[in-house]
Amino acid sequence: MTTSVSEDDKRRRIRQYFTKLKLKWPSILITIGLLILLAKSAIGLIILIAGGVWFFLEVKPLFDAPGDQTIDAWLIDDIENLKKRSLDRLNIDPSELIRDSIVIRGPILWNTNGVPSKELDWKKGKDGRIRFSINAVTIVHLTEHKLSSYQCDYNFLRNVPLNEQDDEFHYRDVVAVSTRDDTTNYTLPNNTLMKQAQLFKLAVSSGDSINVIVNSADLVKFTGGDIAETGIDNAIKALRKVLSEKKI
Structure with missing residues (x-):
């Protein structure tokens, strides 16, 4: 701590x-x-x-000003609080979880509902990794029979979650967990377009999906550094493992 x-x-x-x-x-x-x-x-x-x-x-x-490691630790602390908030919103008791909740974090550096443009900020740390003041946070809770997710645009400067969304899916309805490159149309602070991005995607048979932008070559070029840890690799590995067990 x-x-x-x-x-x-x-x-x-x-x-x-x-x-x-x-x-x-x-x-x-x-x-x-x-x-x-x-x-x-x-x-x-x-x-x-x-x-x-x-x-x-x-x-x-x-x-x-705090150092890079302190900023990382504070964001992790805040996300732990978001986990508790999401459990309350989804009416899940922690005892129902079959494993630790999964967190996926993505950068936001474009106009977002509820976020003042002056608060869309970033910094390249001494380690060459980019931290963002606004982050897309997705938390996935796994219980015995279903997968529940919470998503928000998190204002790190104010400790405020915005544009919150909850979803619940039965494991049998999940058809894909993957990363993909997709076309985007977001304007970065230098008024250039972020035309493509890497997305985490969880798709279900109804056509619904959970999508999170986790990286972009255009964003990396603009900021001049690597995107900080997003959690995507661990998320995909954990989700595929649980899905393979639940669909047997």
């Missing part, structure tokens, strides 16, 4: 983690101040100090 912090402080520090530094203008002001000061004008010192204060205020959030 992570070191105990208050909820407000936790969210504040998460926002600091995702803060993008805006140093262009304070750096320009510092340069102008230095040039004027070198010309032996007293006003250069005033400009230099102003630029320095501006620069400090921009970088100050970094002093208390």
